[in-house]
Amino acid sequence: MTDSANLLSELNDRSREVFRRVVESYLSSGGPVGSRTLTRSMTERLSAATVRNVMQDLEHLGLLDSPHVSAGRIPTQQGLRLFVDGLLEVGSVAAEDREMMDAALASGEKDVPTLLDHVSTTLSAITNGASVVLSPKQDAAIKHIEFVSLAPDRALVVLVFANGHVENRMITPPAGQTPSSMREAANFLNALVEGKTLSELRRGIAQEIAARRQEIDSLAQELVESGIAVWQPQEDHPERLIVRGRSNLLAETNESQDIDRIRRLFDDLERKRDIAEFLDLTEGGEGVRIFIGSENKLFSLSGSSLVVSPYMNADRQIIGAVGVIGPTRLNYGRIVPIVDYTAQLVGKLLSDRGRG
Structure with a gap:
């Protein structure tokens, strides 16, 4: 600066x-x-x-x-x-740290959220800080949709994407649904969905339902509308924030006031109020950015520092971020290259999957 x-x-x-x-x-x-x-x-x-x-x-x-x-x-x-x-002298990633992160990303896990959970847990373990991983919204083409009835008031939506990603979501189906009506709803959607993303499907589903209203009974139509509704991004923030290692931060201080501040920080994170801002923090360009104390409002409550780096897809678009939160006396020279290395690995892995 x-x-x-x-x-x-x-x-x-x-x-x-x-x-x-x-x-x-x-x-x-x-x-x-x-x-x-x-x-x-x-x-x-x-x-x-x-x-x-x-x-x-x-x-x-x-x-x-x-x-x-x-x-x-x-x-x-x-x-x-x-x-x-x-004056900061940034080192290289230690061999043992590199091996731990490589192993987390080479687990063979096909489900992206689960894979990123592994990354977040490993990043926290390596750095002895709290890790944050902002996973990308899933907007790949859909291959198949299925509704599974679990109870009268609970159903599972299974989304299979063309890139191999599988996502399960819980919904509360409209009253009176039967396994038959759920199958009919799934068949209706699968006839429309090939090659479309969820957002594209949402844009076209209302017209399709209106045009083919006679082809689906009223209960199944209601289920379709309910099932799609749960995919509407919550508060315009479709991303998901994964936080691991909060105990590492709490162990850094014995002061009750500091502990209360850190707990409020994680309460805010878990309520996902500022997920969009977390991604905004990374958009100053490629590479690692460091925010100390009150330099950003998202983490200023705890007086902590944030080391964060975006990761990108094959088109060099920022789709998520990884970072470490810790006390202001973080070992920046060690943490910076670890965060940078992790972001590059995640971006490459997700880009390779997108081409598959």
Whole structure:
């Protein structure tokens, strides 16, 4: 970022090294760093008083803060942003991390939501953070539809897509449905559905029902309308957010206030209020983006950081995202390449399936 680059250029070599070592120590330990500690690691031999003066200058610039009187310093949100933009050294994905993610994606699982559940669980395990995966809306051509009666007030809709994806959805059928009327409804739909996506089917189904009203009894017609209705995107957000590893975040703090904030964060995620915004966060271009603390309203409640990357289909369109939520002292140098690698793997896998 330009502001960060300008601020970084104002620091001399000594200030830059003190700042970098404070941040790196904070990211490693989570605690404040004192001047005496820094004197033992500095490239240049400096007294504690000199280091303390430099830290005070950095504090005046808004890059460091003193959590307690006479304690060491920690980076501010602005300081973390400066570090991430200008000084962060990103490593490569460790072999064991790569192997774990490769195994999750090579499971042979054909159901995309289940596969992405595996990815989210593995990402959480690898990073010791909370993982979030935004799965793509399913808009492939449909091959077959089936209604299965489970109880008088429950039925299962089985959707088989041309790309091999299978999706099961629960519906509450209209009163009075029989297995026969459900079969009739499925036959009616399957005669229309070949080569169409769900959205295309929705657009044409009303006209077809009107034109062929005599070919289907009233109960089956009602079932068709009910079954299609459940596929209408909820609140215009057809995507699905998968969250795993919340316990990793809760374990990061003993403060009840922080725990309450984190719980509210996950309550919001699970209610899917801001799923569209989660995807919006990724649309600044390809590659990994890092949001620290209050830089985005979706995660500012918890004071957490989000490392997120979009994944794309074969046409290079953003169709979903993967990310990791953690404390602001995330090991960014390790997390960034893991998120990037995971996003690339997911995008390639889904693109290959789309061609199949």
